[in-house]
Amino acid sequence: xxxxxxxxxxxxxxxxxxxxxxxxxxxxxxxxxxxxxxxxxxxxxxxxxxxxxxxxxxxxxxxxxxxxxxxxxxxxxxxxxxxxxxxxxxxxxxxxxxxxxxxxxxxxxxxxxxxxxxxxxxxxxxxxxxxxxxxxxxxxxxxxxxxxxxxxxxxxxxxxxxxxxxxxxxxxxxxxxxxxxxxxxxxxxxxxxxxxxxxxxxxxxxxxxxxxxxxxxxxxxxxxxxxxxxxxxxxxx
Numbered sequence: 001x002x003x004x005x006x007x008x009x010x011x012x013x014x015x016x017x018x019x020x021x022x023x024x025x026x027x028x029x030x031x032x033x034x035x036x037x038x039x040x041x042x043x044x045x046x047x048x049x050x051x052x053x054x055x056x057x058x059x060x061x062x063x064x065x066x067x068x069x070x071x072x073x074x075x076x077x078x079x080x081x082x083x084x085x086x087x088x089x090x091x092x093x094x095x096x097x098x099x100x101x102x103x104x105x106x107x108x109x110x111x112x113x114x115x116x117x118x119x120x121x122x123x124x125x126x127x128x129x130x131x132x133x134x135x136x137x138x139x140x141x142x143x144x145x146x147x148x149x150x151x152x153x154x155x156x157x158x159x160x161x162x163x164x165x166x167x168x169x170x171x172x173x174x175x176x177x178x179x180x181x182x183x184x185x186x187x188x189x190x191x192x193x194x195x196x197x198x199x200x201x202x203x204x205x206x207x208x209x210x211x212x213x214x215x216x217x218x219x220x221x222x223x224x225x226x227x228x229x230x231x232x233x234x235x236x237x
Contacts, residue, residue: 012046012047013067014051014067015049015050015051017070017072018054018059018069018072018073020054020055020114023080023087023092025074026077026078029214031074034113035070037216038228039051041228057094057095061098067108068235070111070112073119074114092121092122099128100128103203103207108236109208110210110228110232111207112213113210113213113214114213116131116132116133130177131195131209132174134173134175137175138172140172143167143168143214146166146218147163147164148184149185150162150163150164150227157199158183161223164221164223167221180200180209184196197209197227206235208235
């Protein structure tokens with residue numbers, strides 16, 4: 001999938017969207033559908049070539065040729081790890097080491113929604129992500145209308161943008177690193193704000209995390225699409 005106005009437009013950036021699979025998927029998120037929705041949004045940018053692949057152990061072998069990695073994966077299916085489906089933690093250690101090395105060497109990462117609780121078998125990933133879902137602390141109200149309020153003017157990503165409106169889950173109680181710059185908040189049902197969009201460069205690369213993206217309805221939102229395009233543009237700058 002190549003962006004641009006004409007067929008054969010010059011490719012200036014290669015984007016890889018990683019869709020959750022096996023131990024990095026669950027029964028509540030259609031990672032395949034949402035990954036293709038993200039690819040459609042980012043593929044409309046000029047000069048951007050987007051590929052969607054599932055999370056296999058060797059999927060990052062060609063990572064040096066990728067300008068932007070989009071992580072759209074989550075935690076393992078209940079019972080997968082216990083049953084040894086998809087390999088052991090040791091089997092996946094080279095995958096996580098490859099991602100960590102790439103990210104800390106200036107890699108660009110756009111992490112979406114359930115990525116906050118992905119890769120629990122890779123403790124160093126939290127620093128790359130700039131935050132984390134905390135079991136027993138983090139949660140979300142029922143799926144419905146969500147409003148992500150943005151810190152307009154605080155960062156190029158959110159400059160002159162007021163809010164994102166979408167059908168989505170409102171992730172609350174996420175742990176955010178002090179080195180991350182929070183740029184957006186959602187309110188819980190009591191009206192209390194929770195960080196749901198941040199950027200970080202503390203690890204040596206550049207990461208944007210957005211808690212939006214439960215299903216394809218979220219990516220149908222024009223304001224969410226604009227946020228994704230802005231995120232990709234900043235990450236690729």
